[in-house]
Amino acid sequence: MEVAPLSQYRPFTPQDAIELAKTLPGPFAADANLDCHEIGDGNLNLVFHITDQNSDKSIIIKQALPYAKVVGESWPLSLVRARIEREILQEEYRLCPGMVPEVYHYDDDLALTVMEDLSDHVIMRKGLIEGVSYPLFAQHIGEFMARTLFFTSDLGMNQQLKKEQQGRFINPDQCKITEDLIFDEPYRIAEKNNYDVSIEDEAEALRTDGELHLEVALLREKFLTHGQALLHGDLHTGSIFVTPESTKVIDPEFAYYGPMGFDVGAVLANLLLNYASLPGWIQDETALHERETLLLKMVRDVWTEFESRFRALWVNDLVDPMAKTAGYQDLYVQQLFRDSIGFAGAKMVRRIVGLAHVADIDTIPNATEREHAQRKALSIGKALIKNNRRLNTIGEVLDIVSTAVTTTKV
């Protein structure tokens, strides 16, 4: 296994981060007065925000930790993910300029990357919880996913170079986290599972549902074996910075060659988790209805914007002449759609009973409303998983969501 030499590695202090920033050719002037705060709210990395008190210049220094904070130092993680994250940021920047932070500098031995500061943006999950609208988001993320997935697949890049690239992005430790937390533990008794006792009946139902287990096993097999494109690998709304005009994707440390639908499904799942969290802070019936409609429209739009762009790339930027075979594009997109829906369902389920939750639902102050949101999310998630292999349109998906919500036990 590729491992960064630990002898050179040390976790940075804010002062270390400032010292490094001073040595960089940019963006700071020689007389910069640098300030640094560690702002990481994840559990795998240190994130230093460095600002110049004499200018409006700022940078981020992100450093991987050799363990997961969430469980102390007992869960060792390869620092290779820092190199992988840095390389995929550069690759995504090349494919979608302006949609990921620019990399200014990196040091693979120290497992750190110096990159563009995006603090004029907010984390999308936070914005959604606060009821902000992002009318350009579906177009932006559709463009991001279409281009990053298409151009790293056998459709859009040389098939031999793709194999070399797949080798460079073998990412076992990060994949293991996904394999355990998404595809395994929610469906059995596991120490890291995390849910309120009030939904023990739901957790029990997840553990005993054979139909569900079979579909999850099939989705997991795809995650393990289907090297279709270079995925972001963790494309939830906490990995997306937004303003109403701009969308920036961050934190691709789970990147590896996997099934395209895993990224598309992550976006859909997290929009649906926010949908399931409603009413949230909304007290007015009309406003609630508008917000629900808006979120379901975002789900629809994310798929349709992605699909139309992906199909346009297929027509205009295909490097594989054989993919022009009549009927192939339709079958490919149909399977990609089904995968996306299945993965979306799996990602919803794990956010309710698994280790890592979403603030959309966890921050609902009223326990009854929170429990109802959890049950809605599970109901939607299970329905998407169970139906993924027979669905054909996003309209059918929204019908299933609607049915799942109305039949959720209150």
Add this chain to the structure above:
Amino acid sequence: MEVAPLSQYRPFTPQDAIELAKTLPGPFAADANLDCHEIGDGNLNLVFHITDQNSDKSIIIKQALPYAKVVGESWPLSLVRARIEREILQEEYRLCPGMVPEVYHYDDDLALTVMEDLSDHVIMRKGLIEGVSYPLFAQHIGEFMARTLFFTSDLGMNQQLKKEQQGRFINPDQCKITEDLIFDEPYRIAEKNNYDVSIEDEAEALRTDGELHLEVALLREKFLTHGQALLHGDLHTGSIFVTPESTKVIDPEFAYYGPMGFDVGAVLANLLLNYASLPGWIQDETALHERETLLLKMVRDVWTEFESRFRALWVNDLVDPMAKTAGYQDLYVQQLFRDSIGFAGAKMVRRIVGLAHVADIDTIPNATEREHAQRKALSIGKALIKNNRRLNTIGEVLDIVSTAVTTTKV
């Protein structure tokens, strides 16, 4: 790309091979009187057979060439395949002792491997052409495929180590040969295609059959993306040494992580190519019928022996508890079966119109009989490709073979 340092590489002469053999700790005695012949009949390697005139000891030294002989030096090939071949021989030997040649020594810079001499065996293709029977073959190859595929997949090995192993067996140059010669060129006008003018109508039909093209595109996608197990990658009857009692698999230089059905299909295809070559040298009707029955029984037995062993490993040697999910094994084996049949069909078609043929058919002296055999092989191959996604049993496959043969234009 990983490349052996060419500065140290040189193609060996027989004298070089003898010099190397003398330096090895075994198997030769100090007073050995070594003789060496280059016996390679492939087009990618030198194969030196070194014998001791003073004993019955012998070895093989196989050295990869940095180009394909079949098209002169104009088709460069990475020497990395020698390291890959040596590593997979060692892995296969570990999984199936006695079913591959033992590796005695290797030098990755020189792209050579010193291995067990199997010249007491014959190439299975030659044996089949001569009408020899191999009553243990189906059990042996079923065992070989079941163990090598199962124990290198997510079912039978640690899933994180599998990812590392997948990275070590990225094999772009060799895969490119397969992608072009099997999944691309037979279905269009291509310089390297190679067939008699008498079957131009068949070649034309291959180029214009949209239903066939779609199925081939789907099979090719699996070959490109489905990292299911560490394949041999070229498991035809010319890569298998046999006696009536023993089966040894050689030449795994096309090894990579791909769909299991690609190996199973290779064996089935080459048995069916021999079947299509009949009557061959057989003149007696009864003998012909017996031989046909025997070959079709081998096809059936290869699948059933493989399947029963694969399922037994699943029960007894599973390292992935999630694969115990009810119904999963059946769905997995069903898909593996369908893949095997589809790949078998693709491998039959390419052996008739593509660059590399099989002696079973090419050595038929009578032009009319040869043409009939070619048409039968194409007819079977196309039927297997077109039906692969709906087949469930080997019995159905044999019915399709029978129908394809009886409807072949004479």
